[in-house]
Amino acid sequence: MPFEEAMQSLARRDVLPSALTSAQQRQQFAAGFHRQNFTSAQTLLTDLLDGYKEKIGSILNPTTQQRADRVTETNPEGNVSTGLDVPTARLEIKQLLQKIGYQPGEGKAGTIQDLASDARINLVFQTNKDVMQGAGQFVQSQDEQVLVAFPAWELIRVEARKQERDWAQRWQMCARIVGDVGAARVLDTTGRMMARKDSAIWQALGDGMDGSDDTLGNPFPPFAFNSGMDVRDIAWSEAVELEIIQPGDTIAPRLPADLSQLFRAA
Amino acid sequence: MTINLNISDTANPAIAKMVAELKGPQFITAAAGAVRIELRDFFAGLERSRANKQGWPRQHFWADVRNTVQNPIVPDPSFATVSITDKRYRQRLEGGFIRPTPGKTFLTIPANEKAYGHRAREFATCILDLRRTDTAISPRRSLKTGRRKSATDASARMVRAR
Numbered sequence: 001m002p003f004e005e006a007m008q009s010l011a012r013r014d015v016l017p018s019a020l021t022s023a024q025q026r027q028q029f030a031a032g033f034h035r036q037n038f039t040s041a042q043t044l045l046t047d048l049l050d051g052y053k054e055k056i057g058s059i060l061n062p063t064t065q066q067r068a069d070r071v072t073e074t075n076p077e078g079n080v081s082t083g084l085d086v087p088t089a090r091l092e093i094k095q096l097l098q099k100i101g102y103q104p105g106e107g108k109a110g111t112i113q114d115l116a117s118d119a120r121i122n123l124v125f126q127t128n129k130d131v132m133q134g135a136g137q138f139v140q141s142q143d144e145q146v147l148v149a150f151p152a153w154e155l156i157r158v159e160a161r162k163q164e165r166d167w168a169q170r171w172q173m174c175a176r177i178v179g180d181v182g183a184a185r186v187l188d189t190t191g192r193m194m195a196r197k198d199s200a201i202w203q204a205l206g207d208g209m210d211g212s213d214d215t216l217g218n219p220f221p222p223f224a225f226n227s228g229m230d231v232r233d234i235a236w237s238e239a240v241e242l243e244i245i246q247p248g249d250t251i252a253p254r255l256p257a258d259l260s261q262l263f264r265a266a
Numbered sequence: 267m268t269i270n271l272n273i274s275d276t277a278n279p280a281i282a283k284m285v286a287e288l289k290g291p292q293f294i295t296a297a298a299g300a301v302r303i304e305l306r307d308f309f310a311g312l313e314r315s316r317a318n319k320q321g322w323p324r325q326h327f328w329a330d331v332r333n334t335v336q337n338p339i340v341p342d343p344s345f346a347t348v349s350i351t352d353k354r355y356r357q358r359l360e361g362g363f364i365r366p367t368p369g370k371t372f373l374t375i376p377a378n379e380k381a382y383g384h385r386a387r388e389f390a391t392c393i394l395d396l397r398r399t400d401t402a403i404s405p406r407r408s409l410k411t412g413r414r415k416s417a418t419d420a421s422a423r424m425v426r427a428r
Contacts, residue, residue, distance in 0.1 A: 090385075137336075137337070145340075149296035232306065
């Protein structure tokens with residue numbers, strides 16, 4: 001079964017060449033810019049952006065083919081899942097760049113500014129894949145019945161990093177800025193970063209309101225490039241126990257206009 | 267998965283009201299949502315505990331799988347589906363054969379850190395090392411993995427990338 005909301009989020013993006021850095025794009029454009037446009041920092045090559053978009057689509061949406069040579073007793077239809085993986089997609093991007101005669105700038109070969117470097121290609125694939133999946137998960141999580149059963153999120157580390165950013169500090173600052181007293185209190189008392197799903201803290205993290213310049217502008221994870229952080233649903237009972245919500249509270253769906261079109265009807 | 271709920275005191279109006287509210291899509295959504303959380307927590311645990319055995323840079327496979335666990339779909343009040351859409355997961359779960367894609371004869375298995383997570387064609391030169399097995403040189407044409415076994419004997423094929 002395909003991840004429909006993630007695929008639709010990708011399909012709705014227009015390819016947009018840009019000479020700006022990521023930080024400049026975030027400063028100059030409205031929140032949601034990256035959700036509506038497929039772009040990469042300082043990348044003006046439309047063919048390259050088209051290539052990335054197509055390959056990310058294949059990674060997100062493996063399809064099922066039927067092949068006679070794969071028919072077995074347990075698989076009588078010969079179903080085979082197909083779709084790109086990141087190493088193959090990276091190889092194809094490198095071949096595309098070779099074909100168009102791309103050369104990195106002086107002194108940039110092998111660095112993140114070299115469009116053909118592993119570091120750059122991996123970052124583009126991983127970030128966009130994570131953002132599409134994050135958008136899809138976010139849209140799904142706004143279902144009213146899901147909000148009743150799981151009204152809060154906890155920000156957790158899923159992937160280890162050699163240098164881990166201080167997310168607790170970001171959380172405290174953002175909680176203070178948006179006035180989410182409950183979120184700040186839970187961190188102080190339990191060491192956990194939890195908040196209602198309709199708290200403004202999530203957008204604040206995505207906007208880097210604490211002064212961070214590595215954020216992606218979204219109210220859902222990944223909140224920043226290559227962060228390794230994600231969220232975990234918190235059940236109603238635990239949210240009440242920690243006084244993040246009161247028993248009679250209602251959590252309203254909080255979909256930005258560009259994502260509301262992806263909402264899956266119950 | 268079947269979830270059974272037994273309530274012994276149905277005379278209490280508050281409990282009767284709760285039971286009535288528990289039936290239907292709300293209950294199944296909550297129950298299936300809990301299954302989704304369990305799955306995501308399980309995969310997060312694998313991501314934390316299963317570093318690359320060779321000490322090579324991690325590819326974060328389990329984190330990727332975790333990202334593809336969907337919110338439940340409830341087509342009717344008695345049934346819910348929680349999907350995992352990462353195409354690689356089924357082979358990990360059920361085992362089976364890994365074969366070259368159509369048109370190719372061999373699998374390429376990384377021999378060192380540099381090759382790990384890459385396609386052989388990404389390298390300018392690539393040396394195929396065919397090692398003799400018991401009876402003949404046997405480049406690997408397929409790889410069979412089981413649910414509980416590790417990958418089959420690696421002595422049959424190695425690829426060194428330069």
